[in-house]
Amino acid sequence: MFCTNSLRAEKMPPDPQRTRRLAAPLNFAVQVDPPVERMCGGGIRLLRLPTPVERQAFPMQDLADRYLLARRKLWFRTRPVVAQRVLPSERELLSLEQRIGCALPSDLRAWLSLVGFCNIDDELSCRAEWFNALDPGHLDGAVLFAQDILGRFYGFMPTDGRIVFFARSEPGLAVLATNFREFLQQLADRDFNVVDWVDSVELTSYQWNVDAFHDGSIGSGAR
Numbered sequence: 001m002f003c004t005n006s007l008r009a010e011k012m013p014p015d016p017q018r019t020r021r022l023a024a025p026l027n028f029a030v031q032v033d034p035p036v037e038r039m040c041g042g043g044i045r046l047l048r049l050p051t052p053v054e055r056q057a058f059p060m061q062d063l064a065d066r067y068l069l070a071r072r073k074l075w076f077r078t079r080p081v082v083a084q085r086v087l088p089s090e091r092e093l094l095s096l097e098q099r100i101g102c103a104l105p106s107d108l109r110a111w112l113s114l115v116g117f118c119n120i121d122d123e124l125s126c127r128a129e130w131f132n133a134l135d136p137g138h139l140d141g142a143v144l145f146a147q148d149i150l151g152r153f154y155g156f157m158p159t160d161g162r163i164v165f166f167a168r169s170e171p172g173l174a175v176l177a178t179n180f181r182e183f184l185q186q187l188a189d190r191d192f193n194v195v196d197w198v199d200s201v202e203l204t205s206y207q208w209n210v211d212a213f214h215d216g217s218i219g220s221g222a223r
C-alpha cells in the first residue's frame with residue numbers, strides 16, 4: 001500500500017493470519033450420499049446430486065476404474081485391457097431387458113452404464129447381440145451375455161445373478177461366481193485371462209430337461 005507521508009511506495013509485510021485464511025479451500029457442500037464432486041478454480045469444491053444412472057453405478061465404480069486403467073504390456077508398447085467400448089443409453093438398456101424378458105442384474109447394469117459393451121483383453125466379448133435367453137433345459141431362463149475367443153458362452157441366472165460358463169466341446173457348464181461383480185473381481189485377480197480360468201474349472205453335465213439348477217443342486221465348478 002502507499003504511505004501518505006512519503007513519496008515512495010512501501011510494501012507492507014503479509015499478515016500470516018490473513019494468508020492462512022485465504023489459502024484455506026472454500027467448500028460449498030450439499031449433503032448427498034454418495035456425492036459427485038467437481039473441482040473448480042481456486043480449490044473450490046462443488047457437490048451436486050447424482051443422476052439416477054450415476055447413483056445406480058456407484059457400487060461398480062471401483063471395478064470400472066480398475067478395468068479402464070489396466071493395460072497389457074506388449075513388446076514396444078502397451079494397450080488397454082478394455083477395448084471397443086460402446087456405451088448404451090438408458091433407452092437401449094430398457095429395450096435390451098424387454099428383449100431378453102427380464103431385468104439385468106444391478107451390477108451388470110451398472111457396468112454397462114459405466115463401461116459399456118466391450119472386449120476384455122481380446123479374450124472376452126460382451127456385446128448386445130450376445131444377450132439371449134436360453135430355452136429349454138434345466139437352465140431355462142438363463143441369459144447369455146458374453147462369448148470368448150473359443151466361442152464359449154457366459155450367462156447369468158435372473159433368479160439370483162449367478163454367472164455360468166457354458167462349454168462348447170461338450171454339454172457342460174460351471175458356475176463361476178455368485179454375481180457379476182464377483183465374476184469381474186475374480187477375472188481381474190486372474191490377470192484378465194478368462195480362457196485360462198474356465199479351462200481350469202470342473203464342468204457339470206448340462207441336462208436339458210431337469211430343473212436341478214434352480215433348486216441349487218448344481219454347485220460351483222471353481223477350483
